[in-house]
Amino acid sequence: MNFSSDQQQDPRHPGTLQLTLRPLLLLSFLLTLLTTALSAQTESAAPAASGAATDNNATLITAAPLVNPDSSSSSPADSARKGPEKNSGSTATGSGLLGDMSNAPIPDAEAFRLTLSKLLWSLILFSVAYIFIRYLSKLLEALAERWANIRVTVKGIIPIIRISSWTIVLYVIIVQVFAPPIETLLAVTASAGIAIGFASQDILKNIFGGIMILLDRPFQVGDKIEVGKYYGEVVHIGLRTVRIVTPGDSLVSIPNTEIVNQSVSNANSGENNCQVIADFYVPLTDRTAEIRSICEEAAKTSRYCYLNKPITVIIRNEIHQGRSLYHVSLKAYVLDIRYEFLFISDMTETVTRDLITADILRQNPPPSNTL
Numbered sequence: 001m002n003f004s005s006d007q008q009q010d011p012r013h014p015g016t017l018q019l020t021l022r023p024l025l026l027l028s029f030l031l032t033l034l035t036t037a038l039s040a041q042t043e044s045a046a047p048a049a050s051g052a053a054t055d056n057n058a059t060l061i062t063a064a065p066l067v068n069p070d071s072s073s074s075s076p077a078d079s080a081r082k083g084p085e086k087n088s089g090s091t092a093t094g095s096g097l098l099g100d101m102s103n104a105p106i107p108d109a110e111a112f113r114l115t116l117s118k119l120l121w122s123l124i125l126f127s128v129a130y131i132f133i134r135y136l137s138k139l140l141e142a143l144a145e146r147w148a149n150i151r152v153t154v155k156g157i158i159p160i161i162r163i164s165s166w167t168i169v170l171y172v173i174i175v176q177v178f179a180p181p182i183e184t185l186l187a188v189t190a191s192a193g194i195a196i197g198f199a200s201q202d203i204l205k206n207i208f209g210g211i212m213i214l215l216d217r218p219f220q221v222g223d224k225i226e227v228g229k230y231y232g233e234v235v236h237i238g239l240r241t242v243r244i245v246t247p248g249d250s251l252v253s254i255p256n257t258e259i260v261n262q263s264v265s266n267a268n269s270g271e272n273n274c275q276v277i278a279d280f281y282v283p284l285t286d287r288t289a290e291i292r293s294i295c296e297e298a299a300k301t302s303r304y305c306y307l308n309k310p311i312t313v314i315i316r317n318e319i320h321q322g323r324s325l326y327h328v329s330l331k332a333y334v335l336d337i338r339y340e341f342l343f344i345s346d347m348t349e350t351v352t353r354d355l356i357t358a359d360i361l362r363q364n365p366p367p368s369n370t371l
Contacts, residue, residue, distance in 0.1 A: 122173045129169040133162055148336055152270055156220035159237040163214065203240065209256030210239040224267040224274060224337050227259055247341060273306045273333045276340050278347035280328040281320050282360055288315055290358060291328060298350040299332040304343040306333040
C-alpha cells in the first residue's frame with residue numbers, strides 16, 4: 001500500500017488500493033465526536049435523574065390522603081347539610097384535576113427530545129458507514145480488477161451492497177438513535193414526501209429508475225451496453241445516474257429515466273466474453289472458400305479469441321463507394337470484453353496481410369512524389 005495524500009486513483013478502472021491520509025483525519029474527527037457525545041450524554045443524565053426524583057416526591061405527596069378529624073363525630077343531619085358543599089367541592093376539585101391533566105405532557109412527546117448527544121451519535125454512525133461503504137467498494141473493485149474471471153460478478157454486487165448498507169444505516173439512525181413516536185414519524189414523513197415530491201420530481205424519477213434497474217437487472221457493472229448514441233462499459237450504477245466509459249475513454253453519466261424509457265443493448269449480459277465483428281471489403285471473386293478459410297484461421301490464431309464459442313464468417317454482396325464488392329463479416333468471441341477493439345485491430349492486420357499474400361487483394365501502389 002502506498003501512503004499518499006495527493007495521488008488519486010482512476011475511478012473508472014481502479015487497480016490497486018491506496019491508503020491515503022484522509023481516513024486518518026476522519027478517524028480522529030470521529031474520536032473527537034465520540035468523546036463529545038459521551039460527555040454530553042453524561043451531563044444530560046444527571047439533570048434527568050434529579051428531575052425524575054423530584055417528580056417521584058411530588059407524586060408521593062399528592063397521593064397522601066387527607067383525613068378530616070371531625071368526620072367521625074358528625075351527625076347524619078350535619079352530613080346532609082354538608083353534602084351539597086362536598087359535592088360542589090368535589091366538582092371544583094375534579095375540574096382542577098382535569099386542568100392538571102390537560103396541562104400534563106404527553107409521554108411520547110416527552111420521551112422524544114432532540115438532544116446534542118443524539119445529533120452527535122447520528123453523525124458518528126453516518127461517518128463510520130460512509131468510510132466503511134466507500135472502502136469496501138474500493139476493496140471489491142480492486143479484487144475484481146485483479147481476477148478477470150470474476151470481475152463482472154463482483155462488480156455486479158457492489159451497487160446492491162452499497163444501497164442495502166445505506167438503507168440499514170438510515171433505519172438505525174431514525175429508529176434507534178432518534179426514536180421518534182410513530183405519529184411524529186408518520187407526520188414528518190408525509191410532509192417531507194409531499195414537499196420533496198413537488199420540489200424534486202426529476203430526482204425522484206431517477207431514484208425510482210435506479211431501483212428498477214437494480215431489480216430488473218437489464219445490465220450490471222462491467223457489462224458493455226449501448227444506450228442511445230453512447231456505447232461503453234458500465235462502471236457505476238447509482239440512484240440518479242449510470243456511468244459508462246466509451247471507447248474514446250470518456251466518462252458519460254446517463255440519467256436513469258433515460259435508460260428506463262428507451263431500449264438498451266447489452267453486449268455480454270454478465271459474461272466476461274462478448275461477440276465482436278470485424279468487417280472487410282474485397283473485390284468480387286470466385287475464391288470465397290479461400291476468403292472464409294483465411295478469416296477463420298486468423299481468428300483461431302489470435303490471442304484475444306475465445307475458442308469455446310463458434311467463429312462465423314458471413315459474405316454478402318454490397319454496393320460500397322459506388323462499387324460492387326464483397327462485404328465480409330468475421331464474427332468471433334473475445335476472452336475479455338476489454339479486448340474488443342484489440343481483436344478488431346488484430347483481425348484487420350492479419351486478414352488484410354493474408355488476402356494480399358493470396359493475391360485476392362491488391363496492395364495500393366506507393367504515392368508518387370512527382371507533381
